Amino acid sequence: MMLQAQPPAAAQPPAQGPAPAAQPPAPHQPRTQPGYAGAGVGGYTSPIPVRPTHLGHALASEWTKIRSVRSTIWTLGVMLLLIVGIGLLGSIAAGSDREMDPLLGVGFVGVLLGSLCVITLGVLSISSEYSTGMIRTTLTACPSRMRVLTAKALVFFTLALVITxxxxSLVALLDSAMLNGPAPTADQWLRATVGAGLYVALLGLLALAVGTLLRHSAGAISTMMGMVLLPMLLALFxxxxxxxxxxxxxxxxxxxxALATLYDIPFLSTGPSGWTPLxxxxxxxxxxLGGAYAALAQRDV
Incomplete structure (x- = not known):
């Protein structure tokens, strides 16, 4: 009788101790770089540099705005056409046969008409943002309202002063070359060029302040036109x-x-003289402008 062989028993694994408890995953540590915003929710790191803002950023923004809109090109283009064109036509009409004294007074009419264009641009520099709602974006990007108005005033005043x-100066050179009369003094040259440019630029800055106070393009332009033209009309009646x-x-x-006084041709001899109108x-x-700062700081947009 044959005995059946039993299969060998399966090998048993060696005895081990209790399994270690599962370790929680280490929290993700987002990488941050010096000069960049810290990590946000979910470990996001902003790629936008964090830099303190200053007036230079506001100036760059306002310069981009004023040179990008068509109203700037049209108003300043018409102003140049009026000042230079009327000044040239006046010099041609006067001719070199008769003596002109003062020699630079021919350019007065063109500057007076050109100042109306600068007034319009000064109002639109601020009032157009209120009419389109862009002022909300401007003040969100730059919460400092004083900085916004300062940047607008500096950019506009500098641009108007340089162009005017x-x-x-071009008209004064044309008058000196084409007209016959006593040579203007250094003070007359300064008042007919830099003085007239400062006066027109200040008129535009005043228009910007009025536009800030009224926040309405038509109302501010009408107010400024009335201030320029109404006193003379009232005096006639x-x-x-x-x-x-x-x-x-x-x-x-x-x-x-006042503008004629800068050209030594005042309407009345009893009024301000020299640089006093400026x-x-x-x-x-x-x-x-101080009232515009106070209003912009106190009231809602």
Whole structure:
């Protein structure tokens, strides 16, 4: 009788101790780089550099705005056409046969008409942002309202001053070359070129301040046009001895007469002379611009 062999028993694994508890995964540590924003939710690291903003950023923004819109090109282009074109036509019409004194006074009419274009651009520099709602984006990007208005004022004033001074200087050179008369003094040259450019640029800055206060393009432009033209129109209708002093004051301190004074052709000989009209306008502009700062800081957009 044969015995059946039993299969060998399966090998048993060696005895081990209790299994170790599972370790939680290590929290993800996002990488951050110096000068960059810290990690956000979910470990996101912003690629945008974190830098403190200053007035230079606001100036760059306002310069991009003012040179990118068509209203700047149109208004300044028409202003150049008026100042240079009317100045040239006046020199041709006057000719070299008769003597002109003062020699540079021919350019006054073109500068007066060109100033209306600068006034319009000054209002639109701020009021157009209110009409389109762009002012909300501007103040979100730059919460400092004082910085925004300062940047607008600096960019606009510099642009208006440079363009107007270049135009008035060109007209003065044309007058000197084409007209016959006594040579202008250094003070007359400065007042007919730099002085006229400063006066027109201050008018535009005053218009920007009025636009900030009114926040309405048509209303601010109408207000500025009335300030420039209305005193002279009122003076024409004020007749009689009882209102003679009022009539004279309206003429002496009107914008056309003040601008004519810079060219040594004042409407009345009793009014401000020399550089005085420029200082008067600078004081008025400073007061209105201060009111614009206060209004922009206090009221809602």
């Amino acid at each position: 001074t270049v135009a008035t 004020l007749q009689g001895e009882s209102v003679k002093e009022i009539q004279r004051a309206l003429i002496e301190y009107s914008v056309p007469s 200082w008067i306008l600078a004081g008025v502009t400073a007061v209105v």
